[in-house]
Amino acid sequence: MNLQPAVKPEDTAECCIEVAQGALRGSEQGGYRRFLAVPYAEPPVGRRRFLPALPPRSWDGLRDAQTQAPVAPQRPDPGFFPGDPDAMPASEMDEDCLYMNIWAPAAGSAPCPVLVWLHGGSQLIGGTARPVYDGAAFARAGIVCVTVGHRLGLLGFMELEHHLGADYRESGNAALGDMIRALEWVRDNIGVFGGDAQRVTLGGESAGGKNVATLLAAPRARGLFQAAVIVSGGGETILTFDEAKALANRVITLTGHGAQALCHLPWPDMLDAQRRLLSGGGRKLPTRPFVGGAILPLPPLAAIESGTVPPVPLLLGTSRDEMIASVLGAQGDWAWMPEILSHALPDDMTRIEGAARQAWPKLDAVARRCALLTAEEYWLPARRLADAQARAGAPVWMYRNDISCTTGPLAGYASHVSDLNALWGHLPALPSARLHRMLCDFVRNHAAHWDRYDPTTRRTAVLCNDLSVQTNPGADVAALFGAYGFGRGGMGR
Template sequence: MITRRRFLVNGSLAAFAPRTSSLFAAPVVTPVVVRAPSGALRGESVNGVVVFRGVPYAEPPVGPLRFLPTEKITPWKGERDATKFSAAPMQHKLLEVPHSEDCLYLNIWVPEGSGPFPVFVWIHGGGFTDGYAFEPMYYGTDFAREGIISISVEYRLGVFGFLDFEHLLGEQYAGTANNGLHDVMTALSWIQENIGAFGGDPARVTVGGESAGAKLTDILMGIPSAQPLFHQMISESGGAERVWARAASAGITKGFADIWQKQSGDAIASVKTAAGASLIQAQQEFIDTWPQHFPLRAEIDGSFIPRLPVETIAGGSTRGKRLLIGTNREESAIFIGPHPAKDATAIQLGNTSVAKFDAVYQKYKEIYPQLSVEQRRIRAVTAEEYWIPSIRVAEAHLKGGGSAYVYELEFAETSGKFAGDAYHSLDVGMVWNHPHKQVADAGSEAALGKQMHAAWAAFIRGETPAAPGLPAWPQYDEQNRSTMIFGYKASTESRVEQGPQAAELALWKETL
């Protein structure tokens, strides 16, 4: 069984090499220099797409800047090499790529030509503790070939990005539970100031992500100071519930401090200078022993995040913006296993208590008598973690004066451990036009993926999301709840449903 504490979105995805012009021809690579306000960057053109890797957008958060709010990058002199990826953020998983606290970089895929091009900014997933921006799945070559600048962003993870050290180290460290969000916002500010030099249109920036990246996107929607930095949003398996109240955050910090002092034998102030690997080791023991799911989260501090993000969104923080949001039907199959042996526990719940969950789950048999016990449990945990939080974001956004397109992925692979389930992360390869190849129905997945990729590209360009073979996708409203079902009945067919899972939605709304 893969628990969500151990799961890495990136680890669930097959690696894909960048495409070449033919099976045997070597890629044509030529150097390209762009002179941006931050400084000159030397990237390379590869078969018609210009790529800049490892572009710094902030000062390295190392040494005396460890745990402190993000500082904008100081412009550099001369040409900076941008042909190699940076290190991944510090994390527990042993990666085949280097990882470092010096991780605040982004990667840019640019169409050849003069633009102005729309911009898609991608925030990777990984539970706020894992993942990296240059996973081959996120290579933006296909989006660039369709006239879209694609940017993937690195941000601080774990205790470096989502733990409130003010409780331990003093006022200088106020807001450190939101460092990861500050990192992303600093990257978005860099894009506003610099993307014009690459042919990008700073007035057409779409921010999006999957899993933790989608949750960060949805939380950004509820941060007033973030609103000038993007113009529309894409959320895949997200929700804006993953925040702590300040009182809860203090308890989390104390829990980590107890583990740190037990492991190191040092005073708590030693976290400012200790080896990063030691902090990650303490972080992992803390996560493994803490009784709640994903203890490292952003924090409602009353100013930067003034209140629960869905409340701010409903109040109009994203008024006039467009949102594309959705989930996969059996997201949680990948975390609790395809044949779960016991009921949900706190370790598997992200947004509510076991008692509240059980009050809902007990009624699932009434609304889904045709499902097996294991499938009902997967559906219920999926609703608690992803589907209901995403619907809450969509409906808050509508109430606040925005518009939304809602989808659900129902397509399920026919081979492999999770055959029959539209599991968490399955949609990512489709959206990036990098579907899995080593499955029995690879052709079907690739065909549906081309439609999803085209629909996402249309949305990023500012159009109605559409693709050849897809039915017209109407905007979502609370009365009709029009939802695009991708891969209806696990096929390549898609259709629009009005009010899907109405009884399940009503059950959750009644309880919560």
Template sequence: MTKKARLSRREWMTSAAVASGALIMSGRALAAGTDGAAPIVQTNHGPVRGRTEDGVHAFRGVRYGAPPVGALRFRPPQPPNPWTQVQDAGAFGSAAMQSPGPDAPKTEVHSEDCLFLNVWTAGLDAKKRPVMVWLHGGAFAEGAAGRPTYYGDHFARDGVVLVSVNHRLNVFGFTQLPDSWGPAYKSSGLAGMLDIVLALQWVKANIARFGGDPNNVTIFGESGGGAKVSLLLGMAPAKGLFHRAIIQSGAGLDAAPRAYAQTLGGALTETLNVKPGDVAALAAVDAKTIFDSQKAAIDKAKGAASKGFLIDGFVPSIDGQALPRGPFTPGAQPWISDVPLLIGTNRDEMTLFLAASPDIANQTNEGFEKSAREAYPTKADQVAAALRAAHPGASPGELTIALQTAKTFWIDSVTLAERKLKQPAPVWMYRMDWDQSPALGGKLKAAHAMELSFVFGTQENIRYFVGPGDGPTRMAAQMHPAWVAFAKTGNPQTATLPTWPRYDLAKRQTMIFNLDSRVESDPQGDLRRAIGG
């Protein structure tokens, strides 16, 4: 997303935090009541003690990596030191260091030492349940796996082992140091992604002890989490660690170019007054000082930045090794040819970021047309006409929101699906249209992140966002089982949904999730063709 098209990173994340349920605890404590003795599982690093809550075994705050601090700062993650005493796994571990904001739960702790994961399972046995690994959103800058929308108890009750992961973010996860720092830092711009790879390796080694099948792992994420899934699909070290993928409102076709990322990394060390290659000096800098230096570094490097979805600032970058190139630029990597993909967006994504803006409320036809020219300079007239045809009666502000929704989220998802279709594994496409949330005076409609609690079945945890009534429950009754079915079989079809064909270039059949879901061929096809997708 270009700077012009988006809110600031801080505003983006404040909005996304609301959507993730950080404001709403709904009276649901982290532990809902305990059934019998606390379960203990011996992992390959040491024993952990979880909790049994309403028939589900929950293990929170399980360490999967050594603290990435001191000399390990900005370097690939390392396994933790083994332990012999039982470690308690009753509370979520620290989330990545980030701006706390007013929207994070009061219990959430932020730290540079953040390599923790959580597991929910219905049984500690040998049943080999499908595994789903959740990657939270937050534009690579903020977010946490332990927020109420992401609780995994509903997946566990439906026969899935749910794993959610914290990892390094922002400057700590994605600072690419220049070549002068030597080979140990060649992939420092991917440290946070390599954290996730280490977590997937932990899953492969340990999940059978939690009742899961290491040979049936689905990775899924939304927004920045969807971009993380996209990147994993292009990362060589992740090969073989997952078998299915779901991208929700976060298709990532490319990553930050290495030249820009190294320029930004050099700007950071210059801001910190750390000389190239001085590992000891870098290790000695206070974490808050590093965190607070991000803006100055980004400003210094802004002349080298590229435009695109989450490819500027402290975000993952191409290193030519772990990430050889953009994950879907020019196409999908051959090693994911057998990985089925479920991908989609919400109809009104950008209302979450723009609907409250006075500029949108006061938008004129001239302002909308200017936005179209900025977004698509060579085909603005065609795109503007297609948007008006697709949204009859829409105000100029609503048309601008629809334009930015298409540019930022929808068309990249279509493009990624098209590129994945060149491989034999199936692709399924969806769009989420439910728009009855009363939040923001009803202006959110089918906003970015609106589907999250429907996917997790946690709508009761986030009623502030989705609103009262049975609509959210009816949506969860359709979307959650589809995600479970995809994890189990690689096909999201369920008995309660209309027949959901695979996506292809001939018909482009797409599941439109709503109170009465339906399948539509090539939704908004005229707009897609006008944009060039």
């Protein structure tokens, strides 16, 4: 690896720690410690491509943990609009990407609660190097914060058992296996950072939030976290086993190579195959976990309803205008990924839009389309997950972020990802600071301070200039969808 050193302010000192695999040299400043690029698994390279992650090997000497690791191979991220300041910066890419970053309070702190965070990015982009995932604010608040890098795209979500044999069983869920391996490493090692392995909250946003929901239903992940936070996610972005096999068949046809050749194809060529796959159309992205194997025997909602999912406390949140970048981008020609941010409603929702036009005559076309797409992609799946978890006896709290962006083309809207900087403590002024305090309180106490959610009243905290608790907000939108058979959700959404 040829990684650039992290910037070190004058008051930064080195600090060392011993984990099960060896000694790490990190940095300490401002009352907290930081360890970057900590390996939690063997690199999935060479013959290990597509195969399950193995525990990391030990090393001799002192391993430097002051520079970022490479991110998983991915296309560049231009953000949600030209000049988006929150787009992921250009980073070194490599299949050797199974690393985590850890921020911990100063040595000697009492056993601290732990937040393990899974990044977003449509299962195609993203990583721990994105500046928003700097966990210093959590460490200052007495929380050990862990961010996890994992495989993405076709390298993490392509099921090849039917082509390459039993060794490749679950290759379509390799990325989920990476996340579980990271949680196992946290269980075994987080104590030396001052973290309490029995007070782990697993959180994530967007694709990361959907992965959290999936891991709720994963038998191997049970007991590895005691609470969950899902921001802009739900439990329905999954494939059937047949859909997973069909995806692999399409990739093999597209590349003109056999399945065995995919194990050795240079990763830039794999990205090119992924690009051609996505350009083939389809409103929903095909790279997602599949149901039917050992990692995910049942869809999350079905697993919850079966009583096999531990009733862990759950905090669920969405933003009011999640899909506004899609709708405005379609008009302004700057939506960066039409495969996921499609501005068009699916064919079977056109009647809902007609009904919405009559129900909301004062709402303009942009606001109406945004409300419907936001409900279909984020809010209704989150609500269905909250309903299922609450019915199973788990304590659930739900909130909606109504804090609008103040600059850029999304000013005036509470858009997708707009809440991340607030949640991570990078916006200390009110009202955004409430989001960070809310998340810290949940990680510490596995509870929120407003009414618990139940499927009857659906009490939800709405954060804007202040925090108010509302009964069943968005009931009119849910009724529109329910009238046309969209009340239950399902696989492949």
